[in-house]
Amino acid sequence: MNPQTRADQVFESWLVDGPTRMPEHLVDSIVTQLEQTHQRKHVWLPGREQTNRMMIAVGGVAAVALLAVVGLYFVGRGGGIGVQPTPTATPVPTLSPRATPVPTSSPTALVGGTVATGRHFIDVQGYRYTFDVGGNDWQASIGSPDILVTKGAIKGSSFAAMWLWGQSDPSQVVWTQACQWSGTGVTPGPAVSDLATAISGLQGFETTQPTNVTVSGYTGEEVQLTVPTGLSFAAGSAQGCPQGQYRSWDGRYYQAAGQKDDVRIIDLGGVRTLIITSQFPGTDAQTLTEQSQMFDSLEIAPGPASPSPTP
């Protein structure tokens, strides 16, 4: 027998092995979710597109007006035929607001892997995020979440992270029960406050009520989640939970008792964006200081080819 054929046969035998039926609780969960999920219909002009069209229209009018002014200026200089135009006040150019002075050391582009100390920037979905990294051993990954910077090991006691979810926001399903989460998912409404309220109501966490927050000029709400200290997470698995997972929303699992998330939810040009800092209770003071410095130094600004800012 051809070795590849034999290999395929063995592989297929292995592949057949495994579950073939969807668990009952999954069906229940999907049905529950369907009740809370609206179908999308064909809509040609969603809000942002309308805004864009309006901006294009306004831009077009402005361009025509500018051309007219320039044209009149040259006609006036050239002594055009006909009535001499009435002198008009020379338009005074409006000074655009000056950018904040660039720090002495220019930020460097953030890439995945070990992050050097210093100021870094990264462009995500039309916005530029710039922040300081004030210590060694921070690691970055980019993509999903949009930005993730961590220090420490999740199997250890000292661990801190800051990350950002924007367009790929996974919090569209929030599990109302952290331990027995399956079947308890709800879909919060689209507003910042909808998600903040949903998170603050999670069972199985110590949560705070949503408070107003401003991150780099963008307003939103903040909620703090803490995993109860009485829980056990041997080898990263939540003991006593049916699936070993302790969840807040889709894709978010917790790995330590006392783990704390500060969740800031801001509206960034119509995109609900989550900026989260998380830490284990045993995180050393130096790491916590660096984490605070990173968040406090965070600047968000419209980046190259960005939508208009709506802070």
Added chain:
Amino acid sequence: MDRDLIGRAKRGDRDAFTALVLQHGDRLYSVGYRILRDASRAEDAVQQTFLTAWRELHRLRDDDRLEAWLYRLLVNACYAEARHTRRWQPGLRLITDTDVGPTTDDSHLTVELRDQLERAFRRLTAEQRAVLVMHHYVGLSGAEIADALGVSPGTVRSRLHYARQEMRAALDADARLVAEGGLA
């Protein structure tokens, strides 16, 4: 049958859509599990698949292609799940014994061989795993996979070729260990 249910579901009938979930759920879950090798993540992927399908049902132009469309949504959901597990990261969890679902009779595959295959499979990218499962488990041809996943037939061939090579290498390694008396 599907056409009637799809038509009603497109008009917002949740009961009709639930019937579609029951019709296609087992198949999607089986495939999702085999791509992700993790029961919980497969559940997440299947749930995401059906919720996306419900929200975006108006995009399904040809009702006869529901299954292919669902496969595409599922595979995309599996890619997203795989990305979550690849790093910490905010959602990392360790693979545990409970991830291995109920099994059928597999006495002809040794524990060591299963372990080799499992490890080799986990080393593949989600894209390679998907084509491998679609071909060797679902039984689709390369052209059908390309159609379902929205990639070129050449891409499918390439992914399949590489993935099969990797799996065969795992088998060869296992055979060497057996020959050397290392594990068997």
